Amino acid sequence: MPNRSPKTDHLNRQVPTWLHMPTKPIRVPIALIEQIESYARMLDKSGLPELETEPKQSQPKGIKTDVMTYFGIKPSISELGWAVIRGSEGQHPCVDGVIQTDSKQAIASRLAEIELDLSLLLKQFQPTRVVLENPFVNLEYKNTTSKTLQCLGVVQATVYRQCGVAPVLLYAATWKSHIDSPKATREDLAFSVRLLFGLDRLSLNASVDAVAIAYAGFCGLGIQ
Secondary structure, eight states, X not given: OOOSSOOOTXXXXXXXOOSSOOOOOOOOOGGGHHHHHXXXXXXXXXXXXXXXXXXOOOOOXXXXXXSEEEEEEEOOSSEEEEEEEEESTTOOOEEEEEXXXXXXXXXXXXXXXXXXXXXXXXXXXXOSEEEEEOOOOOTTSHHHHXXXXXXXXXXXXXXXXXXXXXXXXXXXXXXXXXXXXXXXXXXXXXXXXXXXXXXXXXXXXXXXXXXXXXXXXXXXXXXX
16 A cells, blocks of 8 residues: 655655756767766856857859859860859949960860860869850761860769759850840950950950850850
8 A cells, every 4th residue: 555644754855956947868879978968067057158049051063142253164176165254133243364275186185185174174163154155066077076075074074973953954045145245256245254354455266155154154145
């Protein structure tokens, strides 16, 4: 039968040593008991840390932020144009240049040079997005088409390895229409680019195309 009038006066009353109550028994690895208890005691004495009410969500790669960096590429095995546009809406300073290879060298050597130079540029500028012209394939000029496609493959592989994202591909008529007209010449494009970016001088080479390509991507063309 239960003792309904137990004598407890002679028993020592247990006083909890934890400042934060109540406590709860938990299952933890035996090998970690001392470390876990030590850390819990430290938290109990110093006070509970402020907990975030809502978890912070990381920014997905390739999504526009306040400051964006877009890298435009005009693929060519002889003169590859590149350009970088970095900034926020309404402010977009640009840097541009070309990667030239020697036509007397073997194709493999020229492609390796493009890969190396492009890797260094991507590592330096760390673009948010890479926008690449998708060249028109003319089967009547098999030799030129073959070199262009090989260059395109090397560029895409280099971009993916360095940036972890696939480049956005735009046909020439698409990015040209964005800044001028589908049949705009390089001179036309250079004029529009100078006005757009407030440039006094601009080299009339493949970098002009690359600037226009980067700007098309900057404005959201081809990006879903």
